[in-house]
Amino acid sequence: MISAERFPKTTTEFIETLDSESFKAFLHALSQEKKNPDRLISITLPIAPIDPLVALEQHSSEEDKFYWDHPVNKISISAAGKVSELRATGQNRFDEISEKTNKLKKRISAYTSVTHNMAGPLFLGGYSFGDHNVGKIWKRFGAARFVLPEWILVKSGHRHMLTLILERKSKAIHDIYMEIIERVTDFLNISGRHALPAPAINGNQNILCNMQSAFDKPTWLDRVDRAKDLIHEKAFEKIVLARSVKLKSKHNLNPTLLSYHLREKYPECYNFIIQIDKETSFIGATPERLASFEDGTFKTEGLAGSTSRGKSASEDAALAQSLLDSHKDRIEHQFVVRAIDNSLAPYSYRVEHPNKPQIKKLNNVQHLFTPISATIKSGVKIHDLVQQLHPTPAVGGFPRENAVPFIQEIEQIERGWYAAPVGWYNLNGCGEFAVAIRSALLHKNNAHLFAGCGIVGDSDPESEWQETLMKFQPITTALNEL
Numbered sequence: 001m002i003s004a005e006r007f008p009k010t011t012t013e014f015i016e017t018l019d020s021e022s023f024k025a026f027l028h029a030l031s032q033e034k035k036n037p038d039r040l041i042s043i044t045l046p047i048a049p050i051d052p053l054v055a056l057e058q059h060s061s062e063e064d065k066f067y068w069d070h071p072v073n074k075i076s077i078s079a080a081g082k083v084s085e086l087r088a089t090g091q092n093r094f095d096e097i098s099e100k101t102n103k104l105k106k107r108i109s110a111y112t113s114v115t116h117n118m119a120g121p122l123f124l125g126g127y128s129f130g131d132h133n134v135g136k137i138w139k140r141f142g143a144a145r146f147v148l149p150e151w152i153l154v155k156s157g158h159r160h161m162l163t164l165i166l167e168r169k170s171k172a173i174h175d176i177y178m179e180i181i182e183r184v185t186d187f188l189n190i191s192g193r194h195a196l197p198a199p200a201i202n203g204n205q206n207i208l209c210n211m212q213s214a215f216d217k218p219t220w221l222d223r224v225d226r227a228k229d230l231i232h233e234k235a236f237e238k239i240v241l242a243r244s245v246k247l248k249s250k251h252n253l254n255p256t257l258l259s260y261h262l263r264e265k266y267p268e269c270y271n272f273i274i275q276i277d278k279e280t281s282f283i284g285a286t287p288e289r290l291a292s293f294e295d296g297t298f299k300t301e302g303l304a305g306s307t308s309r310g311k312s313a314s315e316d317a318a319l320a321q322s323l324l325d326s327h328k329d330r331i332e333h334q335f336v337v338r339a340i341d342n343s344l345a346p347y348s349y350r351v352e353h354p355n356k357p358q359i360k361k362l363n364n365v366q367h368l369f370t371p372i373s374a375t376i377k378s379g380v381k382i383h384d385l386v387q388q389l390h391p392t393p394a395v396g397g398f399p400r401e402n403a404v405p406f407i408q409e410i411e412q413i414e415r416g417w418y419a420a421p422v423g424w425y426n427l428n429g430c431g432e433f434a435v436a437i438r439s440a441l442l443h444k445n446n447a448h449l450f451a452g453c454g455i456v457g458d459s460d461p462e463s464e465w466q467e468t469l470m471k472f473q474p475i476t477t478a479l480n481e482l
Contacts, residue, residue: 015181017045017113026111031173033109039168040083040104040148043180044112044119047162050190052078052153053263057256058190062278064147066124067259068424068432071267074157075432077424079124081150083165086123089143091131094387097144104148105427109168114161117294117430118154121165123147126274126422126436128415129391135414137441137448140276151183162187213245215412217465223410224461230406231457238335239397239406242452243468244413247479249445254482255281258442261478265363269474270434272422282417284439285474287362290389290421291433293382298344298374302336302353303360304394304454305329305368306467320359320366332454333357333368335398340372343388348374364473382431386421395419395435395452416441418450440475449475 017023030041056067056078068077084104088096101123112119125146133143152163164183166176220243227239255273262285263271270289275281292299307323310316323329337353344351353372360369376385396419397403407415417436425431441448451471453464 018177018180020113023111023113026109027173027177030109030168030176035168035170036107037167037169038107040108041166041168041176042108042110042112042121042163043166044110044114044161044163045184046114047153047160047184047187049155049160050153050187052076052155053256053260055153055187055190056080056273061150063276064149065255065273065275065281066147066149066424067256067271067273068124069259069263069271070269071263074155076155077118077122077124077152079122079147079149079152082147083150083167084148086125086146086148087142087144089132093127093131093144094383097146098381098383101146101425101427108427110427112163114159116154116156116159116161117428118156118426119161120163120426120428121148122152122154122163122424122426124149124152124274124424126417126433127386127390127420128417129395129420130408130415133416135416137443138414138416140280141274141282141417151187153187213243215243221461221465223412224455224459224464227406227410227455228457228459228461231455235406236403237398238332238393238454238456239403239410240393240395240419240452240454241407241411241464242413242415242418242450243411244418244448244450245472247447247449247476249447249479252279252445253442253447253479255283255442257482258283258475258478261481262474265477266438266474268360268362269438270423272434272436274417274422279444281442282422282436282439283442283475284422284436285478286434286437286439287360287367288394288435288437289432290392290435291382291386291423291431293376293385293425293432294430296376296378298348298376298385300340300344300372300374300389302333302340302357302370302372302392302394303367304336305333305357306365306453306470308470309361309364309366316361316366320361323359323366323368324357328456328458329368330357332393332456333370335393337370337372339393339398339400340389344372344374344385347380347385347388348376350375364477365470381429382425382433386433390421391419392435394454395437397454413450415450419452438471438474447475447479 266285269285357368423433451468
């Protein structure tokens with residue numbers, strides 16, 4: 001195996017890396033196979049350092065782009081193109097995606113010179129909040145959609161690797177070899193290209209020229225009261241209500257520019273782009289991990305209970321302590337942790353987490369936070385765990401089976417992929433998903449923003465309204481900085 005630190009910097013050096021005996025053996029094995037037009041070829045090699053967001057921004061494709069970045073965890077992924085697409089709908093959509101992945105796996109011949117759990121093909125995408133995606137603005141996303149891209153660029157710490165997915169078709173081995181050279185050369189040249197100019201516009205002239213809410217404040221406050229009435233009637237103990245606003249710009253919105261601003265201000269968050277076509281994408285900077293699975297170790301977290309950041313160190317500390325002491329927020333948070341414990345128990349040998357929540361501080365908000373880990377039983381797949389956890393009480397309610405059916409009735413908005421699982425997984429059982437909150441659906445010059453808050457018996461409707469305004473801030477601020 002070639003060390004990821006010994007990356008090729010020029011086309012000549014790259015060709016030398018392909019002169020290894022292992023790669024020659026891989027090509028020879030391909031040449032001996034009966035030509036199969038459905039065969040897919042995956043090649044993973046080390047590459048000179050490139051910011052994955054730069055690669056995505058400068059890539060010519062205008063459809064099927066994906067970006068995933070967590071600066072604190074030092075993981076960044078970009079990908080584009082579409083070799084294959086997996087879709088599913090209904091209650092069995094998680095199982096269907098898993099089954100379709102297994103079928104596709106049989107068609108892939110993979111080579112890697114990088115020893116890393118993220119080397120090789122990655123499937124990128126997500127699920128909708130509900131089993132059936134019926135909203136007009138979300139139509140192209142579907143209830144479950146994952147793409148096997150043409151290229152995947154991964155930055156993990158100081159290591160950089162590029163995976164290319166090629167269609168075998170009836171190509172000769174020499175033609176496949178030359179296609180690899182051509183496509184990698186394109187990436188090697190990215191770092192030497194001139195920077196793309198940002199749009200020559202000022203934020204104050206560009207965004208928020210028109211803002212529409214799905215319904216007015218009094219209507220939403222009434223809906224919070226309606227939820228509280230149901231809680232007092234013992235219909236459920238907690239429900240999460242979201243609302244949406246639509247912002248209109250004078251110019252089409254650029255998802256990579258927005259993500260650039262979001263990752264600078266929210267390095268503790270998962271910054272993501274799921275671009276369906278040149279006019280439509282789903283972006284966000286979410287603080288909430290849903291599922292991370294590697295070598296039998298599973299990580300998730302409870303994230304519920306919020307307050308603002310202080311204007312001074314003392315005020316910030318006082319707000320954090322007030323959150324820790326809040327009876328309402330501690331109850332709301334405990335619902336989440338208890339539900340995750342119960343969801344993971346059938347799939348785990350053990351589940352571990354602190355007895356008391358911690359504070360997670362973001363740029364504009366701080367949350368009650370409990371890290372949770374589990375040792376997973378043999379044979380359990382990441383889609384099993386995602387299905388079991390989604391939606392957590394942090395975005396749905398508690399008990400889930402009682403609260404979630406009321407969400408659409410009370411909210412009267414189409415969540416689509418908001419508050420749903422988005423992320424990636426590979427053929428080795430590894431993967432990571434986040435909960436798509438602090439997010440927006442972009443279409444042409446329109447941005448549909450979503451924010452929600454947990455309602456319990458002693459919730460104050462006015463405070464909950466203010467909380468949604470606070471949760472809109474990451475996206476509205478990024479829009480105004482374009």
